Amino acid sequence: MEGWIKVHRKLVDWEWYNDINVKVVFLHLLLTANHKEKQWKGQTILRGQKLTSIEHLADDVGLTIQQTRTALKKLKSTHEITIKTTNKNTLITIEKFNNYQFEIDEDNKQNNKQFNNLITNNQQTNNKQITTNKNEKNDNNDNNITTTVGDSCVDGLQEIIEFYNNNIGLIAPYGVEILSDYLKEMPVDLIILAMRKAVEADKRTIQYVKGILNNWSKKGIKSVIDAEKEDKQFQSTKQENKNASKSYNNYDQRQYNNLNSLYANKGVWLTNDYSRNKTNEF
Secondary structure (H helix, E strand, O other): OOOOOOOOHHHHHOOOOOOHHHHHHHHHHHHHOOOOOEEEOOEEEOOOEEEEOHHHHHHHHOOOHHHHHHHHHHHHHOOOEEEEEOOOOEEEEEOOHHHOOOOOOHHHHHHHHHHHHHHHHHHHHHHHHHHHHHHHHHHHHHHOOOOOOOOOOHHHHHHHHHHHHHHOOOOOHHHHHHHHHHHOOOOHHHHHHHHHHHHHOOOOOHHHHHHHHHHHHHOOOOOHHHHHHHHHHHHHHHHHHHHHHHHHHHHHHHHHHHHHHHHHHHHHHHHHHHHHHHHHHO
16 A cells, blocks of 8 residues: 555544544544545445445454444544445545545646755755865865865754644645755754744744744844844833833823813812802892
């Protein structure tokens, strides 16, 4: 069996995640369902469907028939699957199969080719960089000049890609290209910090990560220490502005209360003046 499925880390929040039997059955269905339409004995089995029997499915996942029936019933109750049973077999359809499996077409093949080419180009570029730096170091030894040999960023890029895939989502070749460009001017840990902030803000997109990195680049931030220092300064300024706003609002309220008191007293004075005038008329 070839191919793969994508499973988001949010699966741990799934309502059936702690039900071992249900989880095992569902993952097995995801892994064994048709990834493209097929014909079987005159019957069309669509993408995301699996033609099986309860007995066969139970044997595949190592559960009893009753445990398998119960697991399928639970999955059906929450609309994860639909089941059509005949006297010969059971047709199971995964309702949101496209959320778990990419369809392999020419566009995806092209994307995979671009991704592989990008990694290969990075490897060749950085290997060439190392060779050049080593040659420069040998040439400069005669003049007692020390030249630092640059490390290959291929391992760093792979670390970034793995973090992105595990915490944000499957990265596209476009995202790899963007992060690869930032890696030329920023260290790996700083780029990973930007992705962490995207996760904490629940903004799991390459554009959000790009926005953080652009902001840091404009401010000349080149290390995690610089980024943390800038964040502390931002939080401090934010708190100061909040306190100033609170103080201003309190001052306004006091002024407003004083004005009320002033107008209330003025009303008393006006009433007293009116009474004295009336007395004088008589």
